[in-house]
Amino acid sequence: MTKNLHLWVIPVLPLIGAAINGLLGRRFKNTMVSAIALLFTAASFAWAVWAVWSVWPGSGVALPYIEMLGPWISAGTFSAPFGFQLDQLSMIMVLVVTGVGFLIHIYSVGYMAHEGGYYRFFSYLNLFMFFMLTLVLANNYLLMFVGWEGVGLASYLLIGFFFLKDSAADAGKKAFIVNRIGDFAFLIGMFLLIQHLGTLTFAGDTGVFAQISKYSTDTGWGWITITALCLMFGATGKSAQVPLYVWLPDAMEGPTPVSALIHAATMVTAGIYMIARSHAIFNLAPHALEIVAIIGCITAIFAATMGLTQTDIKRVLAYSTVSQLGYMFLACGVAAYSAGIFHLMTHSFFKALLFLGAGSVIHAVGGEQDMRRMGGLRKLIPVTFWVVTIATIAIAGIPPFAGFFSKDEILGAVFHSPYGGPVIWGIGVLTAGLTSFYMFRLWFMTFFGELKLGSVDLGEEAHAANAPAQAAHGSASHSHGHADDHSHGHGGVHESPWVMLAPLVILAVLSFVGGWVGVPQFMRGHNEIEHFLAPVMQSGPSVAGEAVSDKDATTSHAGEATPENTGEEWLLAGTSVAAALIGLFFAYLFYYKSPELPERITSKMHGIYMMVLHKYYVDEGYGAIFVKPLLALSTVVLWRGVDQGVIDGLVNGAGTASRGVGNELRQMQSGNIRSYAAWVAIGGAAIVAYMIWLGVTR
Amino acid sequence: MVPLSWYLILSGILFSLGVLGFLLKRNIITIFMSIELMLNAVNLTFVAFANYWNTHVAPGQQIIPLSGQIFVFFVMVVAAAEAAVGLAIIIAVFRTRETLNVDRVNLLKL
Numbered sequence: 001m002t003k004n005l006h007l008w009v010i011p012v013l014p015l016i017g018a019a020i021n022g023l024l025g026r027r028f029k030n031t032m033v034s035a036i037a038l039l040f041t042a043a044s045f046a047w048a049v050w051a052v053w054s055v056w057p058g059s060g061v062a063l064p065y066i067e068m069l070g071p072w073i074s075a076g077t078f079s080a081p082f083g084f085q086l087d088q089l090s091m092i093m094v095l096v097v098t099g100v101g102f103l104i105h106i107y108s109v110g111y112m113a114h115e116g117g118y119y120r121f122f123s124y125l126n127l128f129m130f131f132m133l134t135l136v137l138a139n140n141y142l143l144m145f146v147g148w149e150g151v152g153l154a155s156y157l158l159i160g161f162f163f164l165k166d167s168a169a170d171a172g173k174k175a176f177i178v179n180r181i182g183d184f185a186f187l188i189g190m191f192l193l194i195q196h197l198g199t200l201t202f203a204g205d206t207g208v209f210a211q212i213s214k215y216s217t218d219t220g221w222g223w224i225t226i227t228a229l230c231l232m233f234g235a236t237g238k239s240a241q242v243p244l245y246v247w248l249p250d251a252m253e254g255p256t257p258v259s260a261l262i263h264a265a266t267m268v269t270a271g272i273y274m275i276a277r278s279h280a281i282f283n284l285a286p287h288a289l290e291i292v293a294i295i296g297c298i299t300a301i302f303a304a305t306m307g308l309t310q311t312d313i314k315r316v317l318a319y320s321t322v323s324q325l326g327y328m329f330l331a332c333g334v335a336a337y338s339a340g341i342f343h344l345m346t347h348s349f350f351k352a353l354l355f356l357g358a359g360s361v362i363h364a365v366g367g368e369q370d371m372r373r374m375g376g377l378r379k380l381i382p383v384t385f386w387v388v389t390i391a392t393i394a395i396a397g398i399p400p401f402a403g404f405f406s407k408d409e410i411l412g413a414v415f416h417s418p419y420g421g422p423v424i425w426g427i428g429v430l431t432a433g434l435t436s437f438y439m440f441r442l443w444f445m446t447f448f449g450e451l452k453l454g455s456v457d458l459g460e461e462a463h464a465a466n467a468p469a470q471a472a473h474g475s476a477s478h479s480h481g482h483a484d485d486h487s488h489g490h491g492g493v494h495e496s497p498w499v500m501l502a503p504l505v506i507l508a509v510l511s512f513v514g515g516w517v518g519v520p521q522f523m524r525g526h527n528e529i530e531h532f533l534a535p536v537m538q539s540g541p542s543v544a545g546e547a548v549s550d551k552d553a554t555t556s557h558a559g560e561a562t563p564e565n566t567g568e569e570w571l572l573a574g575t576s577v578a579a580a581l582i583g584l585f586f587a588y589l590f591y592y593k594s595p596e597l598p599e600r601i602t603s604k605m606h607g608i609y610m611m612v613l614h615k616y617y618v619d620e621g622y623g624a625i626f627v628k629p630l631l632a633l634s635t636v637v638l639w640r641g642v643d644q645g646v647i648d649g650l651v652n653g654a655g656t657a658s659r660g661v662g663n664e665l666r667q668m669q670s671g672n673i674r675s676y677a678a679w680v681a682i683g684g685a686a687i688v689a690y691m692i693w694l695g696v697t698r
Numbered sequence: 699m700v701p702l703s704w705y706l707i708l709s710g711i712l713f714s715l716g717v718l719g720f721l722l723k724r725n726i727i728t729i730f731m732s733i734e735l736m737l738n739a740v741n742l743t744f745v746a747f748a749n750y751w752n753t754h755v756a757p758g759q760q761i762i763p764l765s766g767q768i769f770v771f772f773v774m775v776v777a778a779a780e781a782a783v784g785l786a787i788i789i790a791v792f793r794t795r796e797t798l799n800v801d802r803v804n805l806l807k808l
Contacts, residue, residue, distance in 0.1 A: 670804070671804030671805060672800075672801065672804055673800050673803065673804070674720075674721055674722075674724075674800060674801070677720055677721055678721055681717055681720075681721065
């Protein structure tokens, strides 16, 4: 049974919306612009739902469903087609992207209502949807890379949306450049695949995965491991992992819906998706998996600690995003790709909700982003309070909310995996505790206590730590140049309009129930998502010699717990819940019960506190190690030396030389006929002498 | 019979005298006469070689009789035409500048 689903319609619809709004939107009214943007996004979502429904397992359509639109690049034996692919993995991604994307579009209608460049915003947002859908639907790495770069472009445009503000423009550039570093590695990875396999297509008999499965496990550092590492490095750029995570916190300069859509729910998960998609490669490269796990683990704990001290509500969420992406990386690193994708899905629900909730809070308090000036908002904006509460519980990992199931899935897999083990598991649990702590810190600081709007004098520290954010507040309040400036005479704290609250409520429901598709078996669930994804992720890692034990590991982290380790599973889950509750307790203690306690502790551990507050000086370190030397090298060697010295020197030298020669030759044209005659005579004599010489030497 | 080399040496001397006169003299008329001298030096070589090859025909060699002499006539015709044009130019120069000194006539400089 062959159906034509016209998958290409899904990405192309938002592209049409982007084109209409981008080209003509300047003349449209705001309602018209939002109607166009919403219409095309909704149509895309509907088409995606229909397409997924049509190929749902059991419908008789063989998966992956592949749609070839035609050739794109063919050179020699290599060819990359325009082709789209729908399988269980891209189904989840497509639904998340179009669904969450649509909700955020609705939210933006309310949130951006008073901003300048309204049509520009929706045009970019639709453009982002187009590229993101291309990314997740592509059937080869090259087309995926097109989407990959495209979302980077959209991200750049949207971070720098308030481009009159220097910090926003700089943050956009930073995101773009840091991503380029990762993309470079991704490209190298693709080149290696072309060199060794001659193709970049995913599925099919000649596809990458079918071919690579014929290779044996690369236990050393062969090309498979190098390829996997290159792909992984590409993913660290897009998914904001150590060492390339630095762009994501700065990306909060963009409007809040952008932070929610691009820098929390969808784009940053592209790296996770790419690794999950490439699992066949990673499974053959145990070293690469090990490194992925370690990077994920480091990122998770590192970003979580940085989240502890931030006072800008969006930056807390940014570090939290980095930390949660670390979890997903960790899941991929222990070859529990389904768990990673599961967490990706739940995370996109609750993190989008948190960002949109934060946007609603910022909207309510008139553009303030510093949590120390907030407080007591629980009564004033009750709907926002409740949805943020749900999201906070979900991210903290307290059952039965969504975050618990996915996080527990990952931690369980880590514990059993040969690439993980108890140490990494311990760090993961610690991170869960920290996550719970800083999220409830945000929650208590924002919604409890007293409203301190404009009455708190934030010392020097705040300026040092949140320089961009603070600078924003000092800058002009022109509607075009000020992020999240909602101080437009509403007077007092007020709840957001329903166009913003409705998506929040829907996301809150999803954050609540979203985890139930992955209830592990030891809790008498069926872990549907694991089984759903199983056909894509068919093979666990098969390390030579360890194949049997690995198989055990895969099956046990797949949730198919045997009776004897059910207890252990319960223990693991209990530990992570306990960590979350401990985090909650400390947050309660510090920021509700006795608010003077954090002051005392920070003054005692001043050194460490300052280090964490300044984000371990990573930005400064990168500046000193990479940026400054690079700038110096560019200035002194490449600019002054090569460009001004060699290139300009060659061009100017040619000019000067010909002018000098001409100046000398000019002297010969004296106007004196007899000197001309002399030159002719000398020339004639020279020719005669030459001919005589020819005659003599012959 | 006078050997060929004598003719050539004489021709060389005449040509050199022409060149030197051309270079060293300042009067246009003298320079003009030096040019004629050089032309006639060349004419002398032409007829000398023509005569030589006519009397020293190698076995089996094809020669065109009187070719050298014909060339000399061409040169003479050109020289006569040149004398006519050249003298006209000299008269025109003298009328405008009232001198025949070539060093004063240096308008060829840009």
